[in-house]
Amino acid sequence: MKNTTEIQDRIFDDIRRFELYDAAQSYGQQYLDEVFDRPVYPSEAALDGLCVFDEELSEDATSGEQIIDQLHQYGAPATLTQVGGRYFGFVNGSILPASLAAKILTAYWDQNGAMQVLSPISARLEMTVEKWLVDLFGLPDNTAAGFVSGSSMASFCGLAAARYRIYKNQGWDVNEHGLRNAPPIRIFTGKDAHSTIRKAISLLGFGQSNVEWVDVDDQGRIQVDQVPALDDRTILILQAGNVNSGSFDNFGALCKKAKDAGAWIHIDGAFGLWAAAVPNLKWLVNGLEHGTSWAVDAHKTLNAPYDSGIILCADREALVSALHMSGGYIVKGDDRDGMFYTPEMSRRARIFELWAALKYLGKKGIAQMISTMCLRAHQLTEKLSLVEGFEIPNQVVFNQVLVKAESDLKTDQVLKAIQEERVCWVGGSTWKGERVIRVSICSWATTYDDIVKTAASFEKAIKSVGVNV
Numbered sequence: 001m002k003n004t005t006e007i008q009d010r011i012f013d014d015i016r017r018f019e020l021y022d023a024a025q026s027y028g029q030q031y032l033d034e035v036f037d038r039p040v041y042p043s044e045a046a047l048d049g050l051c052v053f054d055e056e057l058s059e060d061a062t063s064g065e066q067i068i069d070q071l072h073q074y075g076a077p078a079t080l081t082q083v084g085g086r087y088f089g090f091v092n093g094s095i096l097p098a099s100l101a102a103k104i105l106t107a108y109w110d111q112n113g114a115m116q117v118l119s120p121i122s123a124r125l126e127m128t129v130e131k132w133l134v135d136l137f138g139l140p141d142n143t144a145a146g147f148v149s150g151s152s153m154a155s156f157c158g159l160a161a162a163r164y165r166i167y168k169n170q171g172w173d174v175n176e177h178g179l180r181n182a183p184p185i186r187i188f189t190g191k192d193a194h195s196t197i198r199k200a201i202s203l204l205g206f207g208q209s210n211v212e213w214v215d216v217d218d219q220g221r222i223q224v225d226q227v228p229a230l231d232d233r234t235i236l237i238l239q240a241g242n243v244n245s246g247s248f249d250n251f252g253a254l255c256k257k258a259k260d261a262g263a264w265i266h267i268d269g270a271f272g273l274w275a276a277a278v279p280n281l282k283w284l285v286n287g288l289e290h291g292t293s294w295a296v297d298a299h300k301t302l303n304a305p306y307d308s309g310i311i312l313c314a315d316r317e318a319l320v321s322a323l324h325m326s327g328g329y330i331v332k333g334d335d336r337d338g339m340f341y342t343p344e345m346s347r348r349a350r351i352f353e354l355w356a357a358l359k360y361l362g363k364k365g366i367a368q369m370i371s372t373m374c375l376r377a378h379q380l381t382e383k384l385s386l387v388e389g390f391e392i393p394n395q396v397v398f399n400q401v402l403v404k405a406e407s408d409l410k411t412d413q414v415l416k417a418i419q420e421e422r423v424c425w426v427g428g429s430t431w432k433g434e435r436v437i438r439v440s441i442c443s444w445a446t447t448y449d450d451i452v453k454t455a456a457s458f459e460k461a462i463k464s465v466g467v468n469v
């Protein structure tokens with residue numbers, strides 16, 4: 001009897017054909033060589049080239065080389081140069097060299113982060129990084145960390161833990177009995193909460209119309225005097241970093257009071273929680289240590305690769321109970337099984353790149369990198385304030401700059417002209433009822449020269465549309 005099948009023969013032949021991986025790596029390196037000078041948004045020709053992917057799945061095999069060639073030739077030109085210094089869309093980070101290298105190395109390992117028995121190295125690094133983050137953000141001892149795909153999932157987990165704990169304290173096991181006939185929970189959050197908070201509320205069955213939306217000020221911060229008396233059956237959701245203005249809620253005034261009342265405080269700090277790791281920006285998050293759960297991304301401000309979000313929860317038992325699962329075949333580790341801290345069971349062991357990013361920078365490097373992002377935001381603000389026709393409607397406290405022209409129409413036309421020039425990429429948004437251009441400085445790579453080029457592109461754009469509007 002033949003020992004192997006045809007498909008096995010083929011894969012055995014390929015798996016140690018190192019030229020295949022060398023090709024992938026050399027294409028990757030070529031990409032890095034060009035990415036800092038390339039147009040930020042793909043050219044029309046590159047976008048048209050994507051039609052090569054509109055193909056039926058073939059009956060016959062394709063070689064690894066052909067696959068990698070196709071990706072490089074047609075995929076790479078159709079990427080946004082997020083790795084470079086002039087991509088300012090949404091809130092997206094670049095990538096750090098050690099994280100990229102760790103990602104490449106550990107891709108060979110293909111580890112599943114579900115259980116210690118599945119990957120002792122993943123479990124060990126999750127424990128290490130949990131300690132590092134608790135220290136870095138100044139959170140209560142024994143705060144638990146779950147390594148999830150992003151802040152959407154982190155907030156979902158934090159609010160699931162809140163739901164579990166509040167009901168449990170009232171003698172109601174929500175895992176067992178669900179929401180039907182459950183005692184009421186009141187949820188308060190600001191009218192400018194991120195849409196992923198709304199999504200988590202929907203997914204958890206609370207219903208968005210049951211949320212009590214608190215008025216916010218002109219920067220999107222919760223108005224402290226509008227928050228009513230809280231108690232141990234309430235969840236207060238705050239924000240460290242508004243997705244548009246970059247503003248921070250007043251944790252000093254809100255957290256201690258809410259904590260003393262027994263409320264659960266969830267803080268969405270997708271990109272802004274990192275201010276806690278920066279001595280000269282720490283004032284933005286004073287009081288945040290009184291929170292109960294925190295959502296933060298490593299793929300944004302820290303510049304770890306996608307997908308890397310973290311749920312931090314001071315109530316370890318609530319988090320683990322909310323995300324608990326069991327089964328006869330599950331092997332509980334002596335230390336840590338990642339799946340008890342995340343919604344998924346099987347999951348890419350994403351901790352390697354996060355661990356590498358933190359270790360590569362060290363505390364000082366993290367602080368310097370994030371301070372530099374903020375410095376660039378101030379430099380851009382200064383430059384654009386000097387351009388006739390632009391106004392900056394937000395107080396620039398972190399990495400977000402909003403820019404508007406004299407009318408919504410003109411703002412949108414300027415935005416389009418900037419995007420078409422491709423020197424940088426910025427997105428649009430609506431802020432306090434008016435159209436704005438959003439600039440989010442989130443890359444380690446943004447230099448002063450990038451700011452000069454970006455400001456010049458803005459100026460050119462406003463001049464080009466000026467006569468038409």
Ligand SMILES: Cc1ncc(COP(=O)(O)O)c(C=O)c1O
Pocket residue numbers: 090091149150151152153194196241242243268269270271297309
């Ligand atoms: C404040 C805030 N919360 C949540 C999110 C969602 O994060 P993710 O895309 O990692 O799920 C974002 C994304 O920009 C954000 O800015």
